[in-house]
Amino acid sequence: MPTAVTETIALEVVARLQTITTANSYNFDVASVDRPPRNGKQWRPRHRGIVVDQKPSVPNEEQSHEGNPPAMAFDITYEITGFVFLSDESTSTSDSDVSDMEFAIKESLAEDNNWHNWDGNAVNSVWGESSYIDDGDYQGVTVPLIVTYRVSETAPYTVRA
Amino acid sequence: MSDTTFGRLYKRMATPNLLRQFGETVTYYKRDKSGGRKIQALVERDIPDEIPGTDIVSQSMTIRVKNDSREGISSDEVDTGGDTIAVALRVGQATEIRRIARVISDSNGMVRLLCH
Numbered sequence: 686m687p688t689a690v691t692e693t694i695a696l697e698v699v700a701r702l703q704t705i706t707t708a709n710s711y712n713f714d715v716a717s718v719d720r721p722p723r724n725g726k727q728w729r730p731r732h733r734g735i736v737v738d739q740k741p742s743v744p745n746e747e748q749s750h751e752g753n754p755p756a757m758a759f760d761i762t763y764e765i766t767g768f769v770f771l772s773d774e775s776t777s778t779s780d781s782d783v784s785d786m787e788f789a790i791k792e793s794l795a796e797d798n799n800w801h802n803w804d805g806n807a808v809n810s811v812w813g814e815s816s817y818i819d820d821g822d823y824q825g826v827t828v829p830l831i832v833t834y835r836v837s838e839t840a841p842y843t844v845r846a
Numbered sequence: 847m848s849d850t851t852f853g854r855l856y857k858r859m860a861t862p863n864l865l866r867q868f869g870e871t872v873t874y875y876k877r878d879k880s881g882g883r884k885i886q887a888l889v890e891r892d893i894p895d896e897i898p899g900t901d902i903v904s905q906s907m908t909i910r911v912k913n914d915s916r917e918g919i920s921s922d923e924v925d926t927g928g929d930t931i932a933v934a935l936r937v938g939q940a941t942e943i944r945r946i947a948r949v950i951s952d953s954n955g956m957v958r959l960l961c962h
Contacts, residue, residue: 721902721903721904723894723903724894724903724905725894725902725903725904725905725962726905726935726942727942728904729904729930729942729943729944729945729962730897730902730904730945730962731945732927732928736900736902738900738901738902764900764901766900766902770926770927770928770945771927772877772925772927772928773924773925773926773927774925774927775927816899817899818898818899818900819899820898820899821948822898822926822947822948822960823897823898823899823900823947825899827899827900
């Protein structure tokens with residue numbers, strides 16, 4: 686059985702985020718890019734680590750098409766969270782590192798003019814509203830990536846981008 | 847460092863006995879990855895829960911160690927910005943590295959740490 690398009694896109698998201706390195710002219714090297722398992726085993730939050738968390742698909746009727754069979758469009762959100770941990774002894778604000786993380790995430794994913802269709806697997810991609818994590822124990826930023834994809838109604842593994 | 851009579855007695859008598867009877871071996875690493883100090887700790891394994899501000903699940907645990915820079919972790923050396931502990935998520939399993947997220951308390955000779 687072929688790979689579901691949402692998984693194909695998720696793997697490409699991870700691959701692009703892994704290019705965040707100083708060798709690629711970013712300001713830092715990403716520590717890790719993870720899709721944690723159900724109970725967090727073998728995973729922990731790291732300074733400059735990124736987590737990709739996939740959310741359920743939501744029907745998008747505007748982008749769906751009639752046909753035989755119809756092409757059904759969905760929006761899927763990938764919540765991309767980057768963690769930043771400064772030392773207890775640091776007197777600097779974490780805002781600059783958080784901003785750097787947010788922009789590095791967006792820069793790495795929007796790699797070129799066709800970044801939004803994920804190698805022909807999606808109709809469009811947009812950024813959601815970012816949110817900061819700052820509760821004392823954790824600092825970081827969550828950047829939602831909303832991807833619209835289209836599949837055949839009778840063959841969901843078939844992309845109809 | 848605040849020091850009460852109870853605290854001194856607890857540190858001298860209760861802490862070693864608790865660690866001897868109920869402790870397990872964990873390894874403490876500093877932020878710069880140095881250290882690798884094997885110490886005894888009382889480990890309370892909590893259920894997996896979401897990291898605050900996210901939907902990401904991680905198993906948290908509360909670890910109590912002697913407030914000592916040789917036999918435990920001293921409250922003035924721990925850095926929640928990167929120190930880690932190697933501890934088993936379940937008794938009998940291999941250890942995993944967990945981040946020290948918070949110093950919950952440091953009274954009476956013991957340091958209580960929240961780890962994720």
